[in-house]
Amino acid sequence: MMRPQDLLQPRPEGLYCSPGDFYIDPVRPTPRAVVTHGHSDHARSGHGIVLATPETLAIMTERYGADFAQGRQPVAYGERVDRDGVEISLAPAGHVLGSAQAVLRWRGFTAVVSGDYKRRRDPTCKGFEPVQCDLFVSEATFGLPVFRHPPDTEEIARLLHSVRQFPERAHLVGAYALGKAQRLIRLLREAGWERPIYIHGAMQRLCALYEDLGVELGPLEPATAERGGDLAGEIVICPPSALQEKWSRRFADPVTAFASGWMSVRARARQRGVELPLVMSDHADWDELISTFRELPEALLWITHGREDGLLRWAELEGRKAQALRLSGYEDEED
Template sequence: MTSPHPDTWMRVTPKGLFCEPAGVYIDPSRAVDRAIISHGHSDHARPGHRAVLATAETLAIMRARMGADRAGGSQQAMALGAPLDINGVTIRLVPAGHVLGSAQVVLEWRGSRIVVSGDYKRAADPTCAGFEPVPCDVFVTEATFALPVFRHPPAAGEIQRLLASIRLFPERCHVIGVYALGKAQRLIALLRQAGWERPIYLHGALIALCELYESLGVPLGPLLPVPPLQKRGKAEAGLAGEIVLAPPSADSTPWSRRLADPVSCAASGWLRVRQRAKMRGIELPLVISDHADWDELLATASDVQAPEVWITHGREDALAYALGTRGIRARALHLVGRGEDEDEALPEAAPEPAPAA
């Protein structure tokens, strides 16, 4: 008996990818009855679903960000690699290497297999399990950095550039713009691996998720909130020679006045394009990404041995053309609500939460 092609049982709807025989959506853009969530970033994890299936870490992140009452009417934690049968569809979650709890969704029905990667990276990350390629008939991939210009350098080398700058400017504070979920914690862990044992100071908007990571078993070392403004408008010590993590662009707000002549830094894959750093006044751009770069996207398509690749968001045309030259059929899905890149963007800073009474 011939196995059905995945496009006969997995289809694109206005709400997102829908597995028809299982009656379940993968990372839907609107509230649905049953959803499988690949990871906790808000362009994949939306509030209001009646039932949610995800890793325990992703469910914890959703509750922390949305509130328990909006993270799913019922929530089912699924261990990585454990199979689950829904109406004859076998479902497994395998590591995606993107952020803590991130998973690829593997679905098999009548001998046909499709893997929905969510967002992923191939580089090592001390804060989450590494990507595992799964051979399949159709691989669903992102294409955030699907242009040849995007080739991410080793993250350890970028951390060494940061430490060299701190040695060169000991009288200044280094403020690094990072996204609150994934990037902040990865940067902290990379600094610890590089031997930075001193406290790392956090903008208030980053504290809750760092505490959550630690509660989920990811050690981050000593972390402290940035001291409040003193009467004369400056922190007592200004944190000269220290590292501060903050939402992107926080250093351009009045919040930064408490810091000692801050060096503006940011960590993002987009900073491979130097003009982006120049336009935003970033003195020290750190090219550290939680997404696969051009070479990794192509290598992954080869590793999973899929004759067909579906592209959810990003630079679809370039990736589809490159895969076609390698004999792989590729098409863009144009899913609604994707491509926001909230974990890689450099938006205006979020306000710092007010201190508790």
């Protein structure tokens, strides 16, 4: 009988596919890598051949330069390629632009390595598509019942209400530069915000790349030092770290906000000095993780990089086979 470990094994470099001789999201340079998405804990430079979606390869080129790998193999969603008898395809993961689940088929066995994923609508990327499988490898970033994220529209409405309530103050919104910032901008546009949105210099290149890849973001302006005192009533998006840096002091009495799933933990908001916590995540919350597992009723579950214990207990109560897959080197970009 086919065993999952005959196809996939955790190694220090990452999750290794032995029959196909490649790694998925390796944390160290490897000869052959499949990369699920462009966040730096999953997409690293220095590999031999990198297989990923065209969007993820474009993001890696923007972040690391044209020589980030010795070679690259773009694979569109649904396209199938062969690696030494292992069939590889990519399915949308709904995490950020170009994010994918790696679908491996070998000797009648199907394994899906989901990378990072979310289940709610995101206007900047294709939504998650479940793939029936024998093994599903899932993250567990928000794998506790306490994590139930509110609708994005409610959080955007809270931000816009604060802008109307405090027109004399700029609103500085911390958001991760890849994925979260662009999603936040698109949601603001859908909510009717047509004025320019001001962005930190660290956001400019990735926002420009999103536009080049077909994601319209509307008018964006740089949040320069000269404009700092003139942005009352405006929305400024910056990396979360910039909220604590000298850069933020150019704004007179700003409202500090932070868009992250961790903002449901009020102690974290207080520790960061966040006045307006916005609970917005690019990861699945507890209910979305559970609903995903239920959509894949035949799959053995491997749970990794997150809060595995809660999901393992749920699986035990549901009579599902599950185990922790403790891969190292993966951090939560929202934290």
